Amino acid sequence: MAEIPAAVERFQELLRIPTVSHADEGEIDTDAFDAFLAALIRLYPQTHSTLEREVVAGHSLLYRWRGAESARPLVLMAHLDVVPVVEAEWTHPPFGADIVGDGEDAELHARGAIDDKGSLVAILEAVEQLVADGFAPARDVYLSFGHNEETAGDGAQEIVRLLEERGIGPGLVLDEGGAVVDGVVPGVAVPTAMVGVAERGVMTAHLTAREGGGHASTPPATPATVRLARAIARLHRRPFPTRVAPPVRAMFATLAPHAPQPLRWVFGNLAITGPLLAAVFPRLGPEMNALVRTTAVATELSGAPGENVLATTARASINIRLLTGDTVASATAHVRRAVADPAVEIEVRHGSDPSPVSPWQGEPWRRIATAVADTLGDDVITTPYIQLGASDSRWFTRVSSHVYRFTPFHLTRAERDALHSHNERIRVAVWLRGIGFYRALIRAS
């Protein structure tokens, strides 16, 4: 880029601080988190002289910008941790924040460029600009920045606990989530802002098959490993049933007028076509599949401790994402039926049901849709959907019935695929427009 805007330089500086989350707390570089918090204070002086700031649970941050009224505040969420990198896979250093290319196509390459420092820094840029402009919010604005969204998530949980204790009931909560995308629904060419009104639940089921033991030279008819493999294969062959949950139904209804015939008719008459759509969607790729059913996949596998030893215990972790309408209990029952083998133990660990569903009508929803149209393009259609991954916002459903998940960046398929993978990047022009979205949302609150 010929000349780098100051906002982008601040973004680069924050992307260069490796605030990497690890499930094993001993591996976390707390100095990086300290440095990140210190850099925020230095880079956003007006914000820090105007907003009240609390450090929560070690490195999470809660800011309060007092408005004329404290009831039904706006909460803007983001997280400051990023997932680990495999450096060798990256074309540009993951913590280098290099700018590649020029003009509208210039890209900023870094872990966290989208998820989720992209949002966090855009929010702070918006607030800093508004404070500098002398803007006074009509309602309180809170900024909630978790430090371990990618792992434990207890930073955000603690923030919610504080809000609850103080009797604060947000009128609108916005966290990371769907982006502005093209062609995500087959046949719909208009750009769509995918706003998550719910997110799927998460659970892990452990399947265990046991065996008396013995020597690998004289294996029994059905060793524990085979029993386990059969259970996994059965579960794979008997996926969860498909169905069109209400937010997905609303998504189709919203997009129907923008689809060509006969899709327009199909999307617009779901009472008739719903079951057909639900049956066809799994064939249109993993995202469409995940939108119409609970998904399950075997992740960790373990067996014998040595190559010439029979496994006395063979175990698999099944990662299950629960579609709105399913529960940990109903999913467990499905797994049991699919496996159909009483000798395979099924144990559920870390289960959480799908989130409540926020409305896609009413004033808070319109505030988001208006900010989208005003800042990201008046051709962009704002539509509800069910977020496929989990976010910190699920904790906020305890204190607010208007929790939405949207990242105000227009992203390509390739850019979305790089999340949690290598070569995460964002186009600079796209990121700068995101700042405008947060400004508009704050101004309207």
Ligand SMILES: [Zn+2]
């Ligand atoms: Zn994230």
